[in-house]
Amino acid sequence: MAFHLNSSYFPLFNLPDELIYCIFGFVHGCDLARLCRVCSRLNHFIAQDQLVWKEAINSELSGKPLLLSHENYKDFYKRAYLGLYRSVADMVKQRLMQKLDREAETDADCCARYIIEKKYSYGHYLKEQGTQRNNRSKAEDSNQQAHLCFYLCTAAKHSYEVWADKLCQQGAKLCGITFMPEALDLLEDLFICPLYFATRENNVAMVKKIIELGIVYQPQNPQYILHVDDATSSKVSSIYSTIQAIICKVLICIRHDPHLLQPFLNSLKLPPIHQAAIYGNIDELNRLIKEEHADLDMMDNYNMTPLMYSILISREHIVRYIYRSQTDILIGYPLADSISAALGGIEYKVLQIIRQHDYECYEAVIFEAFGDERFFTNSSNREVLQFILADLTNQETFYAACQSAISSRNGRLIHQLISDLPTLLQFYTNSGDDVQGLLQQITFARKKVITEHGKELVLDAAQFGQGNCIRELVVQGVQPNMHCVREMLYLGIGIELPSHFAIASNTKYKQFHQFLLQLSGQDFDTNAVVKTLQFYTFAKAIADLPTYQTMKETINRIITEIMCRTMHSDWYQPMFIDNRLQKRVDEISCTLLQNLMSLNKKYDINARDRSYGLRKETALHVASRLGNPAWVQLFLQAGADRQIEDRFLEKPINCVRKSAKECKYLLQNYHSCSLPSKPKYSPPVYD
Numbered sequence: 001m002a003f004h005l006n007s008s009y010f011p012l013f014n015l016p017d018e019l020i021y022c023i024f025g026f027v028h029g030c031d032l033a034r035l036c037r038v039c040s041r042l043n044h045f046i047a048q049d050q051l052v053w054k055e056a057i058n059s060e061l062s063g064k065p066l067l068l069s070h071e072n073y074k075d076f077y078k079r080a081y082l083g084l085y086r087s088v089a090d091m092v093k094q095r096l097m098q099k100l101d102r103e104a105e106t107d108a109d110c111c112a113r114y115i116i117e118k119k120y121s122y123g124h125y126l127k128e129q130g131t132q133r134n135n136r137s138k139a140e141d142s143n144q145q146a147h148l149c150f151y152l153c154t155a156a157k158h159s160y161e162v163w164a165d166k167l168c169q170q171g172a173k174l175c176g177i178t179f180m181p182e183a184l185d186l187l188e189d190l191f192i193c194p195l196y197f198a199t200r201e202n203n204v205a206m207v208k209k210i211i212e213l214g215i216v217y218q219p220q221n222p223q224y225i226l227h228v229d230d231a232t233s234s235k236v237s238s239i240y241s242t243i244q245a246i247i248c249k250v251l252i253c254i255r256h257d258p259h260l261l262q263p264f265l266n267s268l269k270l271p272p273i274h275q276a277a278i279y280g281n282i283d284e285l286n287r288l289i290k291e292e293h294a295d296l297d298m299m300d301n302y303n304m305t306p307l308m309y310s311i312l313i314s315r316e317h318i319v320r321y322i323y324r325s326q327t328d329i330l331i332g333y334p335l336a337d338s339i340s341a342a343l344g345g346i347e348y349k350v351l352q353i354i355r356q357h358d359y360e361c362y363e364a365v366i367f368e369a370f371g372d373e374r375f376f377t378n379s380s381n382r383e384v385l386q387f388i389l390a391d392l393t394n395q396e397t398f399y400a401a402c403q404s405a406i407s408s409r410n411g412r413l414i415h416q417l418i419s420d421l422p423t424l425l426q427f428y429t430n431s432g433d434d435v436q437g438l439l440q441q442i443t444f445a446r447k448k449v450i451t452e453h454g455k456e457l458v459l460d461a462a463q464f465g466q467g468n469c470i471r472e473l474v475v476q477g478v479q480p481n482m483h484c485v486r487e488m489l490y491l492g493i494g495i496e497l498p499s500h501f502a503i504a505s506n507t508k509y510k511q512f513h514q515f516l517l518q519l520s521g522q523d524f525d526t527n528a529v530v531k532t533l534q535f536y537t538f539a540k541a542i543a544d545l546p547t548y549q550t551m552k553e554t555i556n557r558i559i560t561e562i563m564c565r566t567m568h569s570d571w572y573q574p575m576f577i578d579n580r581l582q583k584r585v586d587e588i589s590c591t592l593l594q595n596l597m598s599l600n601k602k603y604d605i606n607a608r609d610r611s612y613g614l615r616k617e618t619a620l621h622v623a624s625r626l627g628n629p630a631w632v633q634l635f636l637q638a639g640a641d642r643q644i645e646d647r648f649l650e651k652p653i654n655c656v657r658k659s660a661k662e663c664k665y666l667l668q669n670y671h672s673c674s675l676p677s678k679p680k681y682s683p684p685v686y687d
Contacts, residue, residue, distance in 0.1 A: 053077050061122065061160040064205075068513050080158065083121025084503045085114070088512075092500045092575050100501060109242070112191035113157075113504035120150040122163065145175045149192060152179065152210075156194035157201060157506070161209045164194075168217045177217050179210070179224050190239055195224050199249035199341075201506055207253045211260045214267075222267050224250075227301075240303050245341035247302060251312040252345035261313065270300050270309075277306035277318050285321070296322055297329040305330055308339050311354070314347045323357040331357075336364030343368035344375055348383040355387065363400050366391065370401040370417075371408035376427055389428045393441040399449045406460045406469055414461075418472045421446070454478030465534050467541020474545050497533060499570045519584045526584070526591045535566050536592055543599035556600050560607070563596050563619060572626040586630045593634060605638045608646065616647040617655075624652040624667065627660035636670045 015023075053073035057065050057080070065076050079087050089097050104114040128147070148171045155164040171177030180193055198206040214222030225246055247268070254260040265278060273294040276284035285306075288294035299305055307329060310318040322329060335358070336343060343365045346354070355362045366388055369375045376385065392398045398417075405413040416424035421442055428435055450457075454473055458480050461469035474480070502512035518529050530536050539562045571589045576582040597603050608616040620640040623631035632652075636642070645651055653667040 050074065059162065060166075061163050062158075063162065064159075066159060068510055070517055071513075080160070081121070081123040081126075083117050083123060083154070084509055085117040086121065086123070088500050088503055091516075091577060091581075093573075093577060096500055096570065096573075096575060100503070104504075108239075109191050110504055112153075113197075116150055116153045116157065116192075116197075117503050120147070120154050122154070122160070125151050125163075125167075145171065145178055148175075149178055149180065149194075152194040153192055153197050156203075156206050156210060157197035159198075159201070159203050159206045161206060164206075164209060164213060168213045172217045177213075179214060179218075179222070180226050190226060191242070193225055193246070195246050195250060196242070199246050199253075202249070204253045207250055208257065208260060211250070211254060211264055215260075215263050222263060224264060224267055227267075227269065241338075243302055244304060244338060247304065248308075248312055248339050248342035251309070252342045255313040268300070268302070271298060273298055274300055274304075274306050274309060277310050277315065277322070278313065280315050280318055282317070282321055285318075296325055296327050304338065305335075307331075307335070311346060311350055312339060312342055314350050316349045316353060319350055319353050320357075323353065332360035333364060336361040340364070340368070344372055351384055352387075355391075363397060366397055367400045367404040370404040370413055371410065373410055373413055376413075382427075385427045389425060390438060393438070393445050395445045395448050395452075398442065398445045399453050402449065402453075402457055403460055406457065406464055406466055409464055409466060411466070411468060414466060414469045415472065417446070418450075418469065418476060450476050450478060455480060465538045467538040471541050471545055497535065497566070497569045497571055500575065501570075516581075519581050524584060526587045527595075529588050530592045530595055533588075533592060535562055536595060538562065539596050539599055556603055556607070559596055559600050559603065560619075563593060564622065566592060566596070567619075567622050567626060567628075567631065572628050572631075590630050590634045593631065594638075597638065605635060606641045606644055608644065618644055618646070618652070620644075620652045621646055621650075621655055624660075624663055625655040625657075627657050627663055629660070629662040629666060632663045632666050633670065636666065642667055 050073045053076070054065075057073060057077055061080055065073065067073070067076055068079075071079075082090070101114070101118075104110050148167050151167050152164055155161070155167060168177050179195065194210050195207065198210060210224065211222075214224055225243060250264060251261075254264060265275075270278070271294075272292075273285065273288050273296070276288060285296075289296065296307070297305055307319065307322045309315075310322065323331075330338070346365060351362070351365060354365070369381075369384075369388055375381055392401060402414070402417050404410075405417055413424075421439055425435055425439055425442075428438065450473065454476075455478060458470055458473055458478055461467070461473070498512050498515035500512070502508035515529075518524070518532075539559055542558050566589070571585060574582050575585055597605070605620075606618055608618055617625075618635075618640065620632065620635045620642065621644075623635055640652075642652055646655075653664060656664045656667065
């Protein structure tokens with residue numbers, strides 16, 4: 001059906017609007033989407049009526065749709081129908097999506113996430129259903145069960161619980177339902193698991209929904225995750241930590257729901273000693289140890305011990321029993337690493353026991369707590385916070401807390417730990433005298449940590465782009481030496497610009513969505529957007545550091561490194577199909593580079609720097625090689641010399657690709673800087 005057809009083609013649309021509304025209030029799903037595409041009048045009529053779209057969502061997808069910023073129900077429906085892959089692919093250049101596909105294939109976990117977004121969106125499902133109605137034999141296709149599993153993964157990732165229920169109903173009627181692919185032909189098949197996607201997004205409601213669906217539609221033997229007979233097998237051993245993470249997060253979610261917990265544990269087919277620990281049967285534990293010589297440190301097929309399960313589901317007396325057993329069991333950091341996905345969910349009474357018997361594991365819990373600010377605002381953690389805050393008097397504990405806050409980019413907690421301890425201690429509810437005494441002790445621990453580990457914390461902050469943290473550490477007395485500053489140049493791996501790679505992660509897609517709002521807004525302000533970018537905020541914080549001599553000598557190198565990373569990001573080539581959006585991205589990138597140059601008054605546009613690669617190029621060389629005419633013009637306007645040669649005696653014009661004709665033209669004809677260069681000029685070289 002052609003998309004340009006208007007209302008005159010359909011006599012139905014000559015009826016009054018109210019009657020049309022009443023008729024099409026019963027239309028949902030694929031039919032509603034098609035009608036809105038082919039009939040401009042209907043689309044206009046219901047576009048502003050959010051109730052229609054809300055009811056469609058509630059009946060098909062989710063009772064609690066998670067709307068993004070400035071997103072209405074119709075936009076949500078469109079995003080759900082298209083899927084994240086199509087939503088992004090419709091906006092960005094095709095070659096970028098092809099590059100994304102190639103890179104996704106190199107990582108099994110990433111590949112699985114891209115597969116479900118690209119091929120198994122809600123829209124794909126509706127189209128597949130329409131095809132099956134016309135060809136009933138396809139319902140018996142052996143791939144149908146696998147397809148339902150993929151669709152369940154999409155539903156789990158985006159919390160479409162209504163759709164998940166309908167998928168399981170359909171599977172039960174047509175071909176049976178499974179929560180894991182039956183054949184593990186590829187490594188990414190191991191990640192095709194609805195619970196993996198639900199736990200990865202930390203969606204408690206969806207985790208519970210999936211367990212419930214298994215009970216309803218696989219009552220005899222629900223299989224939620226890969227059943228492993230041998231955790232050392234080549235396929236499983238490489239990702240058993242991922243399976244452990246799923247189990248840990250699920251147990252934290254359902255430990256207080258016996259009707260969900262027991263079926264899930266039964267599906268794991270655990271050894272007898274694990275079952276005795278889980279069900280709190282100390283007599284059975286003693287019998288197994290004495291009569292059957294069972295080992296308290298025995299691992300199941302998921303490399304998990306009885307102690308791990310007991311901690312996760314809060315069996316305090318079993319946890320205490322195992323710690324006091326004086327047997328050789330897995331404790332400390334190895335224990336914490338195995339249950340790292342759920343450390344922040346350990347309950348108060350169990351954590352008290354761990355604190356008493358296993359301080360290494362307890363330190364890992366503190367590390368987890370300071371990585372998530374929500375831990376401090378969650379009322380259920382109020383008791384836990386009392387002794388976590390009190391233990392910051394321990395130097396190593398305080399150091400671990402700082403590392404965690406930095407690595408999680410938690411700016412507020414970083415600031416409170418380094419510069420504002422009184423605000424942090426507002427969560428400590430003991431008497432005022434106790435708080436003042438505690439503040440003095442923690443302040444002393446902080447001073448020692450900054451003195452002994454300050455330079456390491458500076459490097460951590462650089463690695464995760466926390467420029468404000470570096471500044472606060474310097475204010476507190478850390479003086480980075482030359483070696484420390486050089487190390488900073490090669491870090492910053494956590495710094496990134498918004499890009500189309502946001503598809504696989506809901507969190508990153510929200511950031512990408514926010515960036516699109518900034519680009520498309522009527523009050524678009526280039527400088528305002530630039531000041532929100534991580535590259536700029538990090539460079540600005542570095543430039544604002546107190547001017548110690550070592551920093552004066554190297555500030556140019558640091559900003560040059562940041563400029564280099566900016567130019568080698570995906571922004572060097574056109575990203576968006578929409579010319580208006582792309583023009584604004586170009587404006588932002590030029591303003592960003594211009595602001596980075598202006599952060600250092602002594603910045604030399606003609607310096608050949610190894611930050612740009614072994615060729616020791618200038619910024620103009622890089623812009624020319626990348627074929628970005630906006631950047632070439634920017635550097636020429638800033639006084640870049642076109643005659644400087646790199647290490648291999650190439651001038652910028654020799655670096656230009658044949659297809660980059662605009663760059664070549666600018667280098668040959670731009671008149672704002674002299675041509676040829678002054679013969680006596682000798683550009684500086686930074687080693």
